[in-house]
Amino acid sequence: MSLSFHEFALTALRLCAWLVLLTALFVPLERWFGLRHETMGTGAAASHPLLGNRLAYYVISSLVPTVLLGVPVALLAAAAQALVPAAWIAALQACPAPLRVVIAFVVAETGFYWGHRLSHELPWLWRFHALHHSSEHLDFLANTRSHPVDMVVTRLCGLVPLYLLGLADPSLAGSATPAALMVLGTLWGFFIHANLRWRLGPLEWLLTTPAFHHWHHSRREHINRNYASTLPVLDRIFGSHYLPRHWPAEYGTDTPQANSLAGQLLDPLLPARRSS
Ligand SMILES: [Zn+2]
Ligand SMILES: [Zn+2]
Numbered sequence: 134m135s136l137s138f139h140e141f142a143l144t145a146l147r148l149c150a151w152l153v154l155l156t157a158l159f160v161p162l163e164r165w166f167g168l169r170h171e172t173m174g175t176g177a178a179a180s181h182p183l184l185g186n187r188l189a190y191y192v193i194s195s196l197v198p199t200v201l202l203g204v205p206v207a208l209l210a211a212a213a214q215a216l217v218p219a220a221w222i223a224a225l226q227a228c229p230a231p232l233r234v235v236i237a238f239v240v241a242e243t244g245f246y247w248g249h250r251l252s253h254e255l256p257w258l259w260r261f262h263a264l265h266h267s268s269e270h271l272d273f274l275a276n277t278r279s280h281p282v283d284m285v286v287t288r289l290c291g292l293v294p295l296y297l298l299g300l301a302d303p304s305l306a307g308s309a310t311p312a313a314l315m316v317l318g319t320l321w322g323f324f325i326h327a328n329l330r331w332r333l334g335p336l337e338w339l340l341t342t343p344a345f346h347h348w349h350h351s352r353r354e355h356i357n358r359n360y361a362s363t364l365p366v367l368d369r370i371f372g373s374h375y376l377p378r379h380w381p382a383e384y385g386t387d388t389p390q391a392n393s394l395a396g397q398l399l400d401p402l403l404p405a406r407r408s409s
Contacts, residue, residue, distance in 0.1 A: 148195055152188075159273035159327050168330040168347075168380060182267075187274050189394050194277040198284040205289060206311075209296045217299040225299055237300040237310045239364070241291040245318070246367045248290025249360040252283060260401040261286070263388035271343075271350055271384055276319075276326040280401060288315070321363050326350075330380075337376065341365050344376060351381035 225233060252262035261283040268275040292311055295301050301311050325346035333342050341363050349359040358375035361367040368374035391397050 144196070148192060151195075152191060155273060155323055159323065163272055163328045166330055167328040168343075182278075186394055187278065190279070191274065191277045193281060193398075194279050194284060197281040198288060201281060201285050202288060202292075205285075206292060206296075209292060210301070213296040213299065213301065216297065217302065222299050222302050222304060225302070225305060230305075233300065233305060234310060237295055238314060240298060240300060241295050241311070241314050242362060242364045243367060244291035244294045245287055245362050246360050246364075246371070248287040249362070250371075250373070251290070252287065253357050253360070258283070258286060259388070263386050264390060264397055264401075266350060266356065266386035266388070267390045268350065269383075269385040271326050271328055271347055273323040273327040275350075276322040280398065282401070318362050325362075332378075338365065344380065347381055347384070348375055348377075350384045352383040352385045353387070355381070356386070 228236075249262075252258040261280040265279045265283060268278055291314070292301075295311055295314075299305075321341070325341050325343055327343055329343045331342070332344055333340070336342075337345065341359070341361055345359050345361075345365055348355045350356070355375050358373050359365070359368055360371075360373055365374060365376070391400050
């Protein structure tokens, strides 16, 4: 499985292009509509991770989970081929494509919800997920500050039900669904982390917003609320919804993180070397 120079250059170009687009979109919005005037590189820099560290996570989270997921997803696809009854696939094929996409979306989101919730409730998963909560100032780039293991676990929780329910079957027109859901979810992730004081009224019932996810990043009391990536109704159903009119006073986590990038990535893998 070798990566040619051509593929490498294309990947690098794609990442740069996305970063330019995201920066051009969010930096002005955060400056004009920011909740606090602490966007990247200004103000309160003492507890703000260095820009290089943040950009490293942008690259890592864009590339590493996809590579790590290659083998598990191939195994999952093979298991789905063997386990999902042909009659069930035929029934899905008979459904209108838009309905299939909606079902796939809700199934994947429910999987992500539980993957995220377990990352808070199981200490061995929190070790990896705490990094994502270590940002003390939220902006769009905080979205990609995640440990690759954390991302792989959460994504698998979304993908497993999708494959095992036959919703990612190659014979369906919507077989690009898993990839499309990943891209859409990632893009929405930049929005809900953004430092934007917008409130969306009744739309807050339908979709997650910066206010919704910012409460999930509150330092202590409401960190175990609002797990959903895009559908807040999941938190209402599973009893974890919290969305008052005001905003959190403080972001971050009390779980200590290493200062260096290598330490942040390796510490959760080495129980004896937890640095403070
Ligand atoms: Zn979380
Ligand atoms: Zn987050």
